[in-house]
Amino acid sequence: MITFDRVSKRYGEGHDALREVSVEIDRDELVFLTGHSGAGKSTLLRLIMLMDRPTRGRVLVDGRDLAGVGPRGIPRHRRDIGVVFQNHQLLFDRSVFDNVALPLVIAGFDHREIGRRVRAALGKVGLHERERAMPVTLSGGEQQRVGIARAVVGRPKILLADEPTGNLDPALSAEIMRLFEDFNRVGVTVLIASHDLVLVSRLHHRILTLREGRLVRGSAP
Amino acid sequence: MSSRREGASRSRTLLAHRLAGWLQHHRLSAADSLLKVLDNPFASVLTWLVIGIALALPVGLDQVMDNAGRLGASWDHPAQLSLFLREDIDGAQAQALAARVAGRADVEAASFLARDAALEEFSTLSGFADVLASMPQNPLPNLLLVTPAPGLEDAALLQALHADLAALDEVDEAVLDMAWLQRLRGLIDLGRRAALVLGAMLVLGVVLILGNTIRLSIESRREEIVVVKLVGGSNAFVRRPFLYTGLWYGSGGGLVAGLLVWGALWYLGEPVARLAALYGSSFELAGPGVMGVLNLVILGGLLGLAGAWLAVARHLSAIEPGAGRA
Numbered sequence: 001m002i003t004f005d006r007v008s009k010r011y012g013e014g015h016d017a018l019r020e021v022s023v024e025i026d027r028d029e030l031v032f033l034t035g036h037s038g039a040g041k042s043t044l045l046r047l048i049m050l051m052d053r054p055t056r057g058r059v060l061v062d063g064r065d066l067a068g069v070g071p072r073g074i075p076r077h078r079r080d081i082g083v084v085f086q087n088h089q090l091l092f093d094r095s096v097f098d099n100v101a102l103p104l105v106i107a108g109f110d111h112r113e114i115g116r117r118v119r120a121a122l123g124k125v126g127l128h129e130r131e132r133a134m135p136v137t138l139s140g141g142e143q144q145r146v147g148i149a150r151a152v153v154g155r156p157k158i159l160l161a162d163e164p165t166g167n168l169d170p171a172l173s174a175e176i177m178r179l180f181e182d183f184n185r186v187g188v189t190v191l192i193a194s195h196d197l198v199l200v201s202r203l204h205h206r207i208l209t210l211r212e213g214r215l216v217r218g219s220a221p
Numbered sequence: 222m223s224s225r226r227e228g229a230s231r232s233r234t235l236l237a238h239r240l241a242g243w244l245q246h247h248r249l250s251a252a253d254s255l256l257k258v259l260d261n262p263f264a265s266v267l268t269w270l271v272i273g274i275a276l277a278l279p280v281g282l283d284q285v286m287d288n289a290g291r292l293g294a295s296w297d298h299p300a301q302l303s304l305f306l307r308e309d310i311d312g313a314q315a316q317a318l319a320a321r322v323a324g325r326a327d328v329e330a331a332s333f334l335a336r337d338a339a340l341e342e343f344s345t346l347s348g349f350a351d352v353l354a355s356m357p358q359n360p361l362p363n364l365l366l367v368t369p370a371p372g373l374e375d376a377a378l379l380q381a382l383h384a385d386l387a388a389l390d391e392v393d394e395a396v397l398d399m400a401w402l403q404r405l406r407g408l409i410d411l412g413r414r415a416a417l418v419l420g421a422m423l424v425l426g427v428v429l430i431l432g433n434t435i436r437l438s439i440e441s442r443r444e445e446i447v448v449v450k451l452v453g454g455s456n457a458f459v460r461r462p463f464l465y466t467g468l469w470y471g472s473g474g475g476l477v478a479g480l481l482v483w484g485a486l487w488y489l490g491e492p493v494a495r496l497a498a499l500y501g502s503s504f505e506l507a508g509p510g511v512m513g514v515l516n517l518v519i520l521g522g523l524l525g526l527a528g529a530w531l532a533v534a535r536h537l538s539a540i541e542p543g544a545g546r547a
Binding site: 049051072075076077078079083089090091093102103105106107108109110111150154 | 238239241242243245246249444445447448449450451452453454455456458541542
């Protein structure tokens with residue numbers, strides 16, 4: 001589903017964020033990506049999202065070489081990927097419902113379908129009764145679940161998460177991880193960047209470890 | 222075969238579905254941006270006023286020139302000759318002279334204005350009644366107002382008539398009242414050009430003001446734009462609400478401009494009518510009318526779109542989730 005073929009990324013100031021990374025992630029996999037901050041986890045996710053382009057090497061998503069996706073193709077590419085951010089990236093001037101609905105509005109669904117799907121997604125993360133709430137009134141864990149609902153509402157094939165439990169206590173973190181496992185079980189490819197080694201190693205999934213831009217563990221399934 | 226037909230019908234539904242979604246987002250963007258504009262009434266009213274005043278200046282000037290042009294054209298006989306008669310010519314002689322002059326082929330009419338009647342009219346209208354009453358004798362001469370024949374527009378023929386009449390015995394002085402009309406027409410032309418130049422500059426100003434307003438609104442929604450782009454929003458999708466914001470600001474400004482011009486002309490209407498009555502004319506100021514105001518609203522809307530497009534083209538592409546690495 002996601003293939004990195006000898007991918008290197010060097011930023012302008014001569015800092016190598018990724019060096020010769022090769023990895024293959026299968027369709028039904030849930031994979032953790034670990035490493036110290038600055039080891040290249042975010043860069044790897046950014047390359048999948050086309051927020052950055054690799055300096056060398058190829059990135060393939062769902063069989064397609066991302067080098068062939070031009071600026072006009074980027075929005076469509078991103079619609080196939082759900083993303084969960086550490087800082088939620090919610091829009092605080094609109095309700096939970098409108099936040100979750102955003103990807104569907106962008107994709108041009110009609111409002112009945114949007115209502116149905118948003119409620120389904122909110123139900124899945126256990127927030128169905130909070131759809132009219134404003135994000136500021138929610139706790140950190142609830143905000144993160146809104147972010148997850150928004151990531152999955154468009155039924156993406158791939159779900160990426162960048163430190164999704166970064167600000168949460170262990171119990172909440174475990175709960176969030178269980179949600180990701182649920183989505184994985186219904187066929188979504190999930191890639192989670194996390195530095196929480198304790199939590200990650202308790203769950204039995206493949207772990208990729210990056211150190212100074214090199215993949216030092218987990219390159220093969 | 223059937224699967225192909227199915228595919229075709231599905232792609233048709235897909236197209237219809239996408240069109241519906243596109244229309245829906247237009248509706249949403251229009252309503253949302255209008256709500257945002259109304260949500261911040263103080264800033265919005267200021268913007269509307271700035272645009273309204275900027276548009277009202279050239280449009281108002283143009284309207285005044287329009288009226289002045291109408292005023293000039295409303296004189297069927299653009300030129301008039303005033304014959305001031307000698308002191309010793311009495312009313313009867315003057316009447317006889319009027320009949321003689323009116324008999325000429327190149328004269329349409331000649332009317333006699335007796336000195337006493339003129340004094341009376343002057344003292345009631347000028348407010349100098351006391352001063353005039355204290356004078357030992359009437360300072361005004363008898364006057365003959367001569368209207369040239371309608372065909373006599375040519376300046377040379379008018380000059381010839383003027384010379385003829387001035388040479389008459391009874392006439393002390395003959396004044397050809399044409400210069401003021403030429404000056405008026407010259408002034409109107411100048412005024413129109415000034416309105417055009419002023420208009421061009423202020424229209425550019427309006428576009429820039431709106432562009433800047435939209436730029437600020439883009440800046441204040443930077444994070445939202447990043448999120449929208451991250452979840453797959455295209456540039457067109459991100460652009461839409463800002464273009465609508467420009468449209469609302471612009472057309473609101475156009476409406477303000479229309480109301481300002483209309484209000485100003487209404488305010489001027491009464492004194493102008495009074496002044497016209499003094500000149501014995503039934504001239505009335507013409508306002509911009511409903512269509513004029515509507516045109517201003519449309520013009521404002523187009524300028525708003527232009528300004529928003531300028532800002533969006535320049536600043537939106539700079540906001541990418543990739544820029545400024547986390």
